[in-house]
Amino acid sequence: MCGIVTAIARRNIVPVLLEGLRKLEYRGYDSAGLAVLKTEGTPELTRLRAVGRVAELAAQADATQLSANIGIAHTRWATHGVPSERNAHPHISGGLAVVHNGIIENFEELRSKLQAKGYAFTSETDTEAIAHLLHDKLKTIPDLFDAVRATIAELVGAYAIGVLTEADPSRAIVARKGSPLLLGIGEDGHYAASDTAALLQVTRKVVYLEDGDVAELTLDSYRVTLQDGTPVERPVNISSLSADAVELGKYRHYMQKEIFEQPQALANTLEIIAGGGGISPQIFGAEAVDVLKATRRVLILACGTSYHSGFTARYWLESVAKIPCTVEIASEYRYRESVPDADTLVVVISQSGETADTLAALKHAKSLGMTKTLAICNVPESAIVRESALRLITRAGPEIGVASTKAFTTQLAALALLTLALSKINGHLSAEQEAGYLNQLRHLPVAVAKVLELEPEIEKWAQRFAGKHHALFLGRGSHWPIAMEGALKLKEISYIHAESYAAGELKHGPLALVDKDMPVIAVAPADELLEKLKSNLQEVRARGGELYVFADAGSEIPESEGVHILHMPEHYGMLSPILHVIPLQLLSYHAALVKGTDVDKPRNLAKSVTVE
Structure with missing residues (x-):
């Protein structure tokens, strides 16, 4: 849940490292550092570290006029030890420095x-153990590349690391x-990073490392081996991202940009x-026809x-495709005894494709013999996509704001396609129904644009929320998960405590919370559950809510x-969520603006959750 940038080049790489870190702040941002x-003359290791944003680190670099052609850099999201300078990366042992993501x-x-x-040890981190272990290995294994391989052989857990040393200034070593x-x-x-966005400033040619890979970077070349030293070739990809795609442009925040x-x-x-x-x-x-036909x-x-998108899809899959569906939180699934079923299609959903819990749950399901797997993901080269038999890539583009928006709606679009494909292949979709759903899907971008025109009215509502400490979100049917997502968004960026309930559950407990100071937000589509x-809603009003x-x-x-209504432009049937x-x-975005919170980088959270 942190960011790494490594560089060795015929230029001053300090600006490259700092700009890369700025692009990675969404991954972790309680502290930053570089070495x-x-x-x-004699190679000399220089380290700078700062608590807070990358801007603090950049100010130090400017003040010292730091310049070098090889370095490593890091943004941190705390796992071991509080945010502080002593816990910030890089960690040093003797004349070597290490940055590390993972646990x-x-x-x-x-x-x-x-x-x-x-x-x-001078820090509370797990990373410092890597630095000292590597230093110890170098006493008997003088080659840095070989010493890194010997070091990672003793590590249990997850890691991406970058290493450099005064004793060998011509190369940097990375491993994952x-x-x-x-x-x-x-x-x-040559360069290395946790995310393509960090490197678009210098190149669009990227090589995605696999688990167990170790790579050496020099000015003129690079090489990749397995942990045991076996050389491997990894393909060079030309990233479809552009530097403009990760720029803020005319918007105040990335979240606002991504909403709009x-x-x-969706059109993409x-x-x-x-x-x-x-x-x-x-x-x-290519194998989807056989897999979907065999899916029970x-x-x-x-x-x-992503769990909320899957929860929404459960309603679609069961009502339209007539196929049983279970939705599980990935971090819980692999830690309970479940009953495997080889005829089950295992669908994993992740914006980054590197979500540690989801990836582990996918591997666990496969180990139980459930090999019919489908990834719905925004990153085509990610681990979850590579691990799955089938995939549908959501072309949302880079999402920088920690609170997911466009990744969610494109996941729902992908799940709608899955629903229709399963329905059709199982004989539950007539030609007329298929044509109707396709027309709705093709019109969806226009329908969403119309909803965005409601922003001025929603902004007025948000003014009323700024002074509140709690909120309830209600929905029914396929709109209950949408209420859950609304509550999550409000919590994430405004820090207002929010809970969501299936509206029928109000009288089974939550109604006790309702009073004049508890705003209740309801999602009310014109469907069969409206009455x-x-x-x-009357139950809420009767209690002064x-x-x-x-x-x-x-x-x-x-x-x-006491009853405020905002009318949506049109009812949209199955796709209404x-x-x-x-x-x-x-609503969440504008409530956060009123409160003055850090919209794109909410406290304690990171975008890519790559640790358990």
Whole structure:
């Protein structure tokens, strides 16, 4: 959940490291640091570290006029030890420096052994154990590359590491297991980073490392081996991202930008059905027809926002495709005894494709013999995509804001396609129904754009939320997960405590919380559950609760004192959840603006959750 940048080039790489860290701040940002080797005369290791944003580190670099052609850098999201300068990376042992993402599970054992050998620890981190262990290995294995391989052989857990040393200033070494890392092939040198976005400033040619890979970077070349030293070739990819894609542009925050990018993101994701006459299972891969025909039930594994998209899809899969569906939090699934079923399609959903819990749950399901797997993901080269038999890439583009928006709606679009493909292949979708759903999907970007026009009214509502400490979100049916997502967004960026409930559960406990100071937000589509929902809303009003209702046109919920209504432009049938989440995103965004919180980098959170 941190960011790494490594560089060796025929230029001053300090600006490259700092700009790379800025692009990676979304991955972790309680502290930042860098270490470089000044190579004029005797190689000398220089380290700078700062608590807070990368700007603090950049100020130090400017003040010291730091310059070098080889270095490593890091943004941190704390796992071991509080945010502080002494816990910030890089960590040093003798003349070598190490940066690390992930968690070393046996670090206490390593720490004890190294302390017994006389190593003094100055931080609370697991990473410092890697630095001292490597230093110890170099006493008997003088080659840095070989010493790194020997070091990682003793590590238990997940890691991506970058290493450099005064004793060998001509190269940097990187390695990965369970935490993302890629190489950048530049015209003036070689680079490594946790995310392509960090390297777009210098190159679009990237090499994605696999688990167990170790790589050496020099000015003129690079090489990759397995942990045992076996040479391997990894393909060079040309990234489709552009530097402009990760720039803020005219928007105040990345979250705002990404909310308003949703019409285009949906259009890009749904381009695969733009010209065809129907839904083809092969949009999920060449083997999809056979896999989907043999599917008797669906298991969806995901975390956070992706879990909410899967939860929404459960309603679609069971009502439209007529296929049983279970949705599980990935971090819970692999730690309980479940009953495997080889006829189950295991669907894993992740924005980054590197979510540690989801990746582990996928591997666990496969180990149980459930090999029919499908990844819905925004990153085509990610570990989860590579691990899955089938895949559908959501073309949302880079999402920088920690609170997911366009990744969520494109996941829902992908899951709608899966629903229709399963329904069609099992004979539950007539030609007329298929044509109707396809028309809705193709019109979806326009429908979302219309919802975005409601922003001025939602902004007024947000003013009322700024002084609140709690909120309830209500929904029914496929809109209950949308209420869950709305509550999560409000919590993430405004720090207002919010809970979501299926509206029918109000009288089973949550109604006790309702009073004039507890705003209640309801998602009210004009569907078969609307009358039931109206009764639930009356229960709130009878207890003095103030209602904020996102209602479809024709829902006939009257506005009155304590009942605020915002009418959606149109009812959208099965796909209505995709439209209804948009105003909830905007409500959270504007409430956070009023409160003055850090919208794109909410406290304690990181974008890519690559640790358990």
